[in-house]
Amino acid sequence: MRKFKISILTAIAITGTLFTSCSNDDDAAPVPVNEEEVITTITVTLTPNGGGTAVTLQSRDLDGDGPNAPVVTVSGNLVANTTYNGAIVLLNETEDPAENVTEEVEEEDDEHQFFYTIGGGLDLTTTYTNFDGNNNPLGTTFDAAAGAAGTGTITFTLRHEPTKPNTGLANAGGSTDIEVTFDVTIQ
């Protein structure tokens, strides 16, 4: 019994010292975390099929979820009755060098899909030009055919883990990784 008592007291004493020694931590400054999940920049380049000036649509939000709104730029107007080859590049510019997120999306093509939504009566028709392993659309590249002159919007939506195949955003499900709307003019 006595031995038992002593051993318990020793155990308590040892654990006690262990805990006190744990608390003597150094006061080094913490390491900053660069948000890896954020997509700061989406750039859509529309190159005319028969040559000519490419139109660039960009939304750049360097503070991510911070208070500053994305800076949206559209380099110019689309030309009526012209077909454009579209390519989407996603970047995380909070990392140095910037991380190319498009590559990541293309690697996991069966878990992602881009959607192009035309609004405000813009006469623009889009078709997917790249597909995942199951031949379902991925959409980091596409064709856009501009019709009659007019103004409207185009929204690019990237869904993570959508239901594939689907007939559009309405039944795609999944969660939204990108949703950016650009004001576009066709002249």
Added chain:
Amino acid sequence: MRTYLFMLMLFSAMVMQSQNCNYTLSGKVIDLHDDSVLPGATLIIAGLEKISQSDINGNYTFSNLCEGNYTIQVSHPNCATQAFKVKVKGNIQKTFRLEHHLEELNAITLNASVYGSKTKTNFEQKITEQQLDRYSSASFGDVLNTLSGVSSLNTGNAVVKPIINGLHSSRVVVMNNGVRMEDQEWGAEHAPSIDVNAIGNITLIKGAGALKYSGDAIGGIIVTEASKIPVKDTIYGKTHVTAATNGRGGNITSSLTKSYVNGWYGSIQGNLKRFGDYEAPDYVLSNTGVFERSISARIGINRFDYGLEAYYSFFKNEIGILRASHVGNAGDLVRAINSGFPIVVRDFTYDINAPKQDVTHHLFKVRAFKNFKNFGKITLQYDFQQNERLEFDVRRNSEDDDRAAVDLALSSQTIRLDLETDNTKLYNLKTGIMAQYQKNVADPSTGVRRLIPDYERYNFGIYGIADFSITDNFLVEVGGRFDYFNIDAQKFYRSSFWQNRNYDILFPELVVEDLGTQVLTNPKLDYSNVSATLGARYTLNENYKIFANYSMASRAPNPSELFSEGLHHSASRIELGDLRFDSEIAHKMSITLQKQGSIFGFSVNPYINFINDFILIEPTGDNQTNRGIFPVWEYRQTDATLVGVDIDASVTLNEYFNFYHQFSLVKGYDEKLDIPLINMPPVNTMNGLVYQNKKLKNLRIELQSEYTFAQNEYPDNDFQSFIPELDSEETVRISEPPSAYHLLHLHTNVDFSLSKKSTLHLGLSMTNIFDTNYRNYLNRLRYYADDLGRNFLLNLKFTY
């Protein structure tokens, strides 16, 4: 002449008095630890050999005593016999306190509700070990939910946070086995890290009256205690197995206790709980499995005049969060709300994938006490806690799903010294001091900005509580407490936020390093908080008692209220804290009328709580990001009023039938904006009919009805969001509470005696009998899916 006559009369009266042997000595025999009454104690007056026995209420009486000094020997089957010296001069009342050890095997339940043990003038509610046994596979929050005035803030069905009289999170203090739980309780989706099977009983104190434990429990204090271990040579144990259809899993828990007559004891307990996806009436709630493991051990010596105990517990819980609740932006939320059906429903599985939580809690304590005669008890306690919280999110790159998005480790060490006098001359003074050091470390390897920054916190507290019996029936209690907090944080702010908030002008001195897009700052914050309580208990007669209590509580803002700054994925909103917050101060007044009786008993408890500088979070606008629109919710301080009433009643209909009723109502208002507070529990009532037959294997059948009204008062936080595929602005309807619902449950159990020492308790329950579809206003995932469907539960408990 007149004077002479008077003097003669006086003199003769004195003579007569000295010859009077008609005095009575009466009073109660109670437990030294918790003031519970001890029936069946034998009291013998040494020399006279007069004998008395305490009745069911602990009362004893000796009559026909002469004036003089007596020695009274008090013995009780579960206590060490003790002798007390009493001076009899006139009829006197004397309370004897014995060191009592509840017989653990086949635990005796104290039917007679006892005097408050934690405070004397707050009405307290208790959950006994027997009641706990019926909830072996439930969560700690579910058990508390059975009390009136308690509801829960849920995230799905496994993360259950208690709400007391409308308040939760940092406003509710959980004292686990004498240790204040430091388990990141500030978060709405952080459940208490406690295994129901590791505790012996739970006491609930609504309000901050128990200043011994803390001064900041604006909502209330939940006190759990380990089972008492008898001082005798014995070994006993218990194994409890539960199997349930909903979730297709179960729970196994086992405990073993050995004790010696010399006071030494040791006890070990373990628990394993595993469930797969739970099911709503119409679909599988994908990714809602649970895997909980816990073990606890204690060893110590318990003597009348001293004791020492070491306790360790380990708790690990892995909880899947409904997959359908992971949304990307406001548009996704609109789709989820409008569809009325979860966006992800998969086949049943036991796998738990992202999003999920993985929480580990270690608790170690050593406690020593010494009793001093005619003075009281001094207790010294040291505890260490380590709470590790991992939260996994669905990440863009699925290879990252195994990498936590939140990785926080909170360690706390507390030392406390308490003195509890049991001498009425010292006004039953309870006093003590405590000091705490806490450190939070957020692992940067998550690749996600820290939700809670690295910080160190020091807390120093001192308190004193005393009570005075003005008459036998009237007791007054007064207490005060002072706490000092110092927080030293290292927080990275987004530069844009730092400037947007004007912090760059207000607090330029806090900046340690400017990293371009982020600034590293070193906020050092101090809070000095005063808390106080004043209460009274009046015993009208044997049956009726009135408790009245006023308490003032002060709570320092928690890390999430101070430092939040960014997207809170699980809430799909941007949350912003404020460095400039002061402590919130609550003034709560409550009155309880209690009637105890063998046929009819009730308690009615109205209360009002005025909270100055109440910290709440509310929507203030929205933020456009590349991911779409997110509502911005900012913490703000306002003045709030909460008012409500809790009612309990029970009627014994006859030898076999008993009916009980519970009703809780609470209303909360933001006084500055004159709007209702968010997440106030809707009115609810619970009613039950119990049939119990002690002759028929202790058969017990309980039919329970639970009715929850729709919350009719809520703030309108709906907002607009552009939905591209609809080419229009849509309202995101996040405010409207779900409709009322009614659930019926059935619980049955019987006891079989297997041998002299072992008993088998067999229980069968059915919850949500009619497989009712419902959604709960206080479930944060109510937008995404229905709540649980029907469930059959089988319970087997062996005591040996």
